[in-house]
Amino acid sequence: MxxxxxxxxxxxxxxxxxxxxxxxxxxxxxxxxxxxxxxxxxxxxxxxxxxxxxxxxxxxxxATPHAGHDAIAALERHAHVDVVTQNVDDLHERAGSTRVAHLHGRxxxxxxxxxxxxxxxxxxxxxxxxxxxxxxxxxxxxxxxxxxxxxxxVWFGEALPESAWNAGVEAVRGCDCVVVVGTSGLVQPAASLPSMARALGKPVLEINPVPSALTPQVDAHWAMPASTGLQRLLDDIAGG
The missing domain is CATH 3.30.1600.10 (SIR2/SIRT2 'Small Domain')
Structure with missing residues (x-):
């Protein structure tokens, strides 16, 4: 997967x-x-x-990685996981994720x-x-x-790093499913990636305590914090 x-x-x-x-x-x-x-x-x-x-x-x-970061890293034992993040910190890497594209820089x-x-x-x-x-x-x-x-x-008015954006697009194109965690769905062009996934027929799961601009487009919305939702995802995949 x-x-x-x-x-x-x-x-x-x-x-x-x-x-x-x-x-x-x-x-x-x-x-x-x-x-x-x-x-x-x-x-x-x-x-x-x-x-x-x-x-x-x-x-x-x-800051230190939380249980959600740890769960994403642990998913790599069960699936090929590409992380595409709008965050500029290094918490994914510190948790152990090995494939991380930073759309907005570091x-x-x-x-x-x-x-x-x-x-x-x-x-x-x-x-x-x-x-x-x-x-x-x-x-x-x-x-x-x-x-x-x-x-x-990446500052307002600047282009995204080409390598990170291309990695994000390829991750969506090559995946079996997309999981969107903790994003408002308002910041472009990152917000276009879930729409791209839907256009390609990929199922999209959103993990967010509250509805976002993406919620009407997704296949499933888990209304819970990232740490809880990602541990649930890991349990589902590891147990399946």
Whole structure:
């Protein structure tokens, strides 16, 4: 069996990772998330944008996978599982999933905004001086070209990484069924993948405590948290 698992913010929320718009507290509470997550915002105030993403990266790095992440990883013992996620954390990988496509990039990585150079250790995860998290901070300069480092995520107005998008499309095309977990179904083009599956005749299961924009399109909706629903899915497949 081949399963395409499409995961969104509700998946990470159970691990304590704030959803995109929830990650606006303290210094950031007076800002609009959509106005921080653009190339224009970074050019206008790089210290503000880099500081916000550094703070978010620190939060995500401290989060731990929950039972749902563990269940997806365990599914690999019973099926070919491709994870296609809108989340920018690494919780799927830390739980043990081996095939993960990140449609919106990776929060715990950074690169030069000009030449794409990366650095090791990655500066987005560097310890804070004096432990003072959650403040403006100048992004480091690229040793190669002198440009500024930026988070390796997809900002509003930017294209998805071609390799990740192609992996997502191929996962849907090649699967026997699609499982959608914790997504609103509103963010394009990721939200088009379940529709693509239905057009190809693939059954679609949604796991979400509340109905989403996708719910009218799916074959089954399990109204439960990701951790509960994915453990049920694992039990069904492992026991079947």
């Amino acid at each position: 081949r399963i395409a698992l499409l995961t969104g913010a509700g998946m990470s929320a159970e691990s304590g990772v704030p959803t995109f718009r929830d990650a606006l507290t303290g210094l950031w509470s007076r800002f609009d998330a959509e106005r921080l997550a653009t190339p224009q915002a970074f050019r206008a105030d790089p210290d503000l944008v880099w500081g916000w993403y550094r703070w978010r990266a620190a939060q995500a790095s401290r 929060l715990l990585r950074s690169r030069c905004d000009d030449c794409g150079t990366t650095a090791s250790p990655d500066p987005i995860l560097a310890p804070y001086a004096g432990g003072d998290e959650g403040r403006r901070e100048a992004p480091p300069a690229c040793a190669r070209c002198g440009g500024r480092f930026r988070p390796d995520v």
